[in-house]
Amino acid sequence: xxxxxxxxxxxxxxxxxxxxxxxxxxxxxxxxxxxxxxxxxxxxxxxxxxxxxxxxxxxxxxxxxxxxxxxxxxxxxxxxxxxxxxxxxxxxxxxxxxxxxxxxxxxxxxxxxxxxxxxxxxxxxxxxxxxxxxxxxxxxxxxxxxxxxxxxxxxxxxxxxxxxxxxxxxxxxxxxxxxxxxxxxxxxxxxxxxxxxxxxxxxxxxxxxxxxxxxxxxxxxxxxxxxxxxxxxxxxxxxxxxxxxxxxxxxxxxxxxxxxxxxxxxxxxxxxxxxxxxxxxxxxxxxxxxxxxxxxxxxxxxxxxxxxxxxxxxxxxxxxxxxxxxxxxxxxxxxxxxxxxxxxxxxxxxxxxxxxxxxxxxxxxxxxxxxxxxxxxxxxxxxxxxxxxxxxxxxxxxxxxxxxxxxxxxxxxxxxxxxxxxxxxxxxxxxxxxxxxxxxxxxxxxxxxxxxxxxxxxxxxxxxxxxxxxxxxxxxxxxxxxxxxxxxxxxxxxxxxxxxxxxxxxxxxxxxxxxxxxxxxxxxxxxxxxxxxxxxxxxxxxxxxxxxxxxxxxxxxxxxxxxxxxxxxxxxxxxxxxxxxxxxxxxxxxxxxxxxxxxxxxxxxxxxxxxxxxxxxxxxxxxxxxxxxxxxxxxxxxxxxxxxxxxxxxxxxxxxxxxxxxxxxxxxxxxxxxxxxxxxx
Amino acid sequence: xxxxxxxxxxxxxxxxxxxxxxxxxxxxxxxxxxxxxxxxxxxxxxxxxxxxxxxxxxxxxxxxxxxxxxxxxxxxxxxxxxxxxxxxxxxxxxxxxxxxxxxxxxxxxxxxxxxxxxxxxxxxxxxxxxxxxxxxxxxxxxxxxxxxxxxxxxxxxxxxxxxx
Numbered sequence: 001x002x003x004x005x006x007x008x009x010x011x012x013x014x015x016x017x018x019x020x021x022x023x024x025x026x027x028x029x030x031x032x033x034x035x036x037x038x039x040x041x042x043x044x045x046x047x048x049x050x051x052x053x054x055x056x057x058x059x060x061x062x063x064x065x066x067x068x069x070x071x072x073x074x075x076x077x078x079x080x081x082x083x084x085x086x087x088x089x090x091x092x093x094x095x096x097x098x099x100x101x102x103x104x105x106x107x108x109x110x111x112x113x114x115x116x117x118x119x120x121x122x123x124x125x126x127x128x129x130x131x132x133x134x135x136x137x138x139x140x141x142x143x144x145x146x147x148x149x150x151x152x153x154x155x156x157x158x159x160x161x162x163x164x165x166x167x168x169x170x171x172x173x174x175x176x177x178x179x180x181x182x183x184x185x186x187x188x189x190x191x192x193x194x195x196x197x198x199x200x201x202x203x204x205x206x207x208x209x210x211x212x213x214x215x216x217x218x219x220x221x222x223x224x225x226x227x228x229x230x231x232x233x234x235x236x237x238x239x240x241x242x243x244x245x246x247x248x249x250x251x252x253x254x255x256x257x258x259x260x261x262x263x264x265x266x267x268x269x270x271x272x273x274x275x276x277x278x279x280x281x282x283x284x285x286x287x288x289x290x291x292x293x294x295x296x297x298x299x300x301x302x303x304x305x306x307x308x309x310x311x312x313x314x315x316x317x318x319x320x321x322x323x324x325x326x327x328x329x330x331x332x333x334x335x336x337x338x339x340x341x342x343x344x345x346x347x348x349x350x351x352x353x354x355x356x357x358x359x360x361x362x363x364x365x366x367x368x369x370x371x372x373x374x375x376x377x378x379x380x381x382x383x384x385x386x387x388x389x390x391x392x393x394x395x396x397x398x399x400x401x402x403x404x405x406x407x408x409x410x411x412x413x414x415x416x417x418x419x420x421x422x423x424x425x426x427x428x429x430x431x432x433x434x435x436x437x438x439x440x441x442x443x444x445x446x447x448x449x450x451x452x453x454x455x456x457x458x459x460x461x462x463x464x465x466x467x468x469x470x471x472x473x474x475x476x477x478x479x480x481x482x483x484x485x486x487x488x489x490x491x492x493x494x495x496x497x498x499x500x501x502x503x504x505x506x507x508x509x510x511x512x513x514x515x516x517x518x519x520x521x522x523x524x525x526x527x528x529x530x531x532x533x534x535x536x537x538x539x540x541x542x543x544x545x546x547x548x549x550x551x552x553x554x555x556x557x558x559x560x561x562x563x564x565x566x567x568x569x570x571x572x573x574x575x576x577x578x579x580x581x582x583x584x585x586x587x588x589x590x591x592x593x594x595x596x597x598x599x600x601x602x603x604x605x606x607x608x609x610x611x612x613x614x615x616x617x618x619x620x621x622x623x624x625x626x627x628x629x630x631x632x633x634x635x636x637x638x639x640x641x642x643x644x645x646x647x648x649x650x651x652x653x654x655x656x657x658x659x660x661x662x663x664x665x666x667x668x669x670x671x672x673x674x675x676x677x678x679x680x681x
Numbered sequence: 682x683x684x685x686x687x688x689x690x691x692x693x694x695x696x697x698x699x700x701x702x703x704x705x706x707x708x709x710x711x712x713x714x715x716x717x718x719x720x721x722x723x724x725x726x727x728x729x730x731x732x733x734x735x736x737x738x739x740x741x742x743x744x745x746x747x748x749x750x751x752x753x754x755x756x757x758x759x760x761x762x763x764x765x766x767x768x769x770x771x772x773x774x775x776x777x778x779x780x781x782x783x784x785x786x787x788x789x790x791x792x793x794x795x796x797x798x799x800x801x802x803x804x805x806x807x808x809x810x811x812x813x814x815x816x817x818x819x820x821x822x823x824x825x826x827x828x829x830x831x832x833x834x835x836x837x838x839x840x841x842x843x844x845x
Binding site: 583584585586624627628629630631632634635636637638641642644645648649651652653655656657659660661663664665667668670671672674675678679 | 761828
């Protein structure tokens with residue numbers, strides 16, 4: 001069972017000892033599921049107010065890989081957004097020792113879903129009387145503070161009351177912006193982006209969705225439900241959204257005017273929320289209908305078709321990058337842009353992609369994907385950015401990265417890694433910033449530069465795509481296998497949960513993996529001094545383990561000064577290879593004894609201090625070398641003595657002869673002296 | 682080079698022997714003229730050394746030791762001869778005394794014994810000393826192995842090979 005499958009499995013009932021209560025007030029009942037309120041990968045269940053038994057709430061239990069739209073959630077927490085379900089509370093809730101999830105509690109829309117496809121179309125009067133006003137008020141409130149809803153669709157519209165009189169929009173904070181929207185609800189700019197990468201978008205996107213919602217409600221079925229995404233996109237471009245979506249429908253003049261204003265393809269000409277609130281009073285003239293994409297004066301042949309729409313041509317080029325590269329090399333694209341679209345500057349930039357000038361490196365120029373990505377971006381700058389099999393709208397990169405990890409999509413992750421590594425996004429952002437004199441708000445240069453740097457050190461711990469994930473998604477909990485199910489969002493929580501795991505596993509668990517490293521590095525300053533040396537040591541080696549222990553010691557001192565017996569037990573297991581590095585038996589025993597003494601305190605810092613491991617290892621190595629020299633010399637000496645019998649024999653012969661000679665001369669002299677004394681004296 | 686040095690040493694040794702032989706001949710000649718009984722005792726007493734010279738032993742030290750010991754045994758006999766008047770009658774009388782022969786040849790015998798036994802004793806002492814040193818080194822190595830573990834043995838071999 002994969003990680004994602006494990007997370008998607010059924011939630012177990014609340015375990016004894018855990019009340020499953022949020023903020024001490026909202027009790028979440030896991031047994032009462034409300035599937036019609038569920039969003040994306042999240043679950044919706046009933047919730048109760050412990051202080052008000054009459055209140056009815058629902059809770060959305062977020063998947064760890066789900067995006068939480070923080071700014072929108074904060075706005076909803078501050079005060080009630082008119083025309084939208086009320087957010088009452090949000091936060092982590094413990095359902096068992098091993099199951100803590102992020103929960104958002106909302107006021108229950110008591111009347112249920114507004115639209116039921118089985119009941120057929122909704123009357124025009126009902127739409128005008130019940131839907132438009134609350135939706136317009138909601139959007140006006142959100143757009144005023146530069147927020148978007150991005151979840152306006154028929155199945156996210158509810159009756160707030162039992163009498164089914166008051167209509168309100170559903171929540172849109174527990175999934176990525178626009179992630180649950182059917183493709184037809186998306187504008188030309190966002191339509192072809194990955195559903196999880198549609199981005200926060202602009203207020204005009206919400207207004208467009210309102211237009212599609214009205215068509216949906218009036219028609220009783222989702223518009224163009226039987227068409228593919230490509231067909232819908234091409235239809236909108238060719239005929240204009242209004243004409244394409246309302247084809248075959250009989251519309252009253254006021255509905256026609258309303259939809260013409262809302263389904264305008266040019267976002268600048270589209271109605272705003274304020275206009276929608278008082279459209280009857282404010283709009284005097286019949287709005288101009290959208291005509292899809294701008295048209296070129298002539299057509300350009302690409303593949304089997306001819307194109308005069310830059311949007312459609314860009315889309316076709318994304319589908320066939322090799323052919324697109326050929327078109328780029330031939331110079332026809334630059335000529336067409338210059339002559340048919342009359343965009344000389346864009347034409348020059350496109351010609352630079354095929355030529356030898358420009359700011360790109362030779363390697364990048366040779367890269368077909370990079371060149372086609374840049375060309376399609378220049379052709380369709382408002383559309384999604386395409387790179388290989390990745391397609392995302394402005395601001396949707398972070399949620400797409402999260403999605404790639406959620407689905408463990410190797411190809412998608414590879415493409416995203418190449419995207420960061422290539423620096424193409426950074427080039428575009430820098431170019432945009434210098435051209436417009438302002439920075440783009442969807443992703444900052446510094447974030448992109450940081451991600452590029454992390455990808456260049458992708459083999460290192462605390463770098464790579466995992467680091468980019470946590471840098472771009474600051475509110476995403478740690479997705480390390482050890483942390484899943486605990487909704488760990490800070491290093492302190494990480495240490496606390498890891499400690500629990502260590503204690504229960506008696507130190508056998510591994511608190512350090514690429515996710516843990518990326519998460520810790522993204523949340524802690526100055527931790528790179530520990531992570532960078534890890535690249536020089538093989539994972540699982542003694543050196544690597546020692547750095548891990550030092551890292552967690554640092555984290556303990558910084559965020560969790562209390563005792564960590566579980567971590568100490570883990571360190572004991574993990575440091576066994578380090579202890580084995582001590583060659584001296586005596587030193588090893590002494591170090592082990594010191595470790596055991598320090599372990600009782602539960603402090604990794606004290607353990608490292610007591611062991612003084614680097615100095616001890618250096619001394620051990622030095623002494624070992626000295627012992628080797630001594631032993632080598634002794635061995636050579638023993639061998640010399642064992643093989644020196646003949647030499648000793650010769651030496652003994654020489655010395656024996658010398659002794660004999662001395663004795664002989666002594667005896668001769670003695671004989672002479674004694675004889676002389678005896679006979680003469 | 683080494684051959685030349687050896688040749689030079691052989692020439693020097695031969696020259697030294699010739700000089701010694703010259704003086705021996707001169708002294709012997711003078712002795713035969715002025716003290717024939719003494720020379721008789723001397724020549725007879727020096728028979729073991731003369732035999733050793735004739736056998737041309739390579740061990741010069743041994744020969745010198747034999748000459749010295751032999752001479753040390755003869756000197757008291759010559760002393761007795763001179764005390765009794767130094768004539769052939771006394772010389773023959775002494776030569777007929779078995780103790781005189783024992784004194785003269787005994788010195789040579791002692792020389793032969795010492796030349797054989799002393800190197801053996803010295804070698805035995807050397808061997809004992811070497812074995813004691815080897816045992817001491819083995820003990821030291823054992824202590825190091827006990828302290829540094831089994832890998833130490835392999836590393837020492839590698840270290841010794843690199844050292845060579």
